[in-house]
Amino acid sequence: MEIFTKILITLVALEHFYILYIEMFAWETIWKKIFAWALEEKLFSVTKWLAANQWLYNWFLWVGLLWSLYMNDKNISLFFLWCIIVAWLYGAYKSSKSIFFKQALPAIITMIFTIIFL
Numbered sequence: 001m002e003i004f005t006k007i008l009i010t011l012v013a014l015e016h017f018y019i020l021y022i023e024m025f026a027w028e029t030i031w032k033k034i035f036a037w038a039l040e041e042k043l044f045s046v047t048k049w050l051a052a053n054q055w056l057y058n059w060f061l062w063v064g065l066l067w068s069l070y071m072n073d074k075n076i077s078l079f080f081l082w083c084i085i086v087a088w089l090y091g092a093y094k095s096s097k098s099i100f101f102k103q104a105l106p107a108i109i110t111m112i113f114t115i116i117f118l
Contacts, residue, residue, distance in 0.1 A: 016059075
């Protein structure tokens with residue numbers, strides 16, 4: 001189960017790498033399709049620099065989770081998984097409750113496996 005848990009950590013890290021990519025490089029293409037309901041089309045070009053700044057958060061999560069695997073340190077993994085869950089709490093309050101299923105639930109499941117099996 002240790003290997004499975006590390007695979008889950010890797011998958012959560014890859015999810016945040018994907019979000020990083022979208023925010024940094026595909027804000028006006030992929031992200032526009034995802035958040036068409038939230039912003040007028042003309043605002044995507046104006047807010048591109050804000051999205052490029054947001055990617056940094058996901059970069060920290062991605063690198064932190066990979067670092068936890070490299071260091072083979074359960075506590076580092078738990079810290080970055082907890083960061084994702086806390087960010088979800090704020091995101092759900094300010095944005096969309098669906099973030100729970102997209103980001104928080106995978107992190108929660110991975111956190112449970114990490115606590116039990118690492």
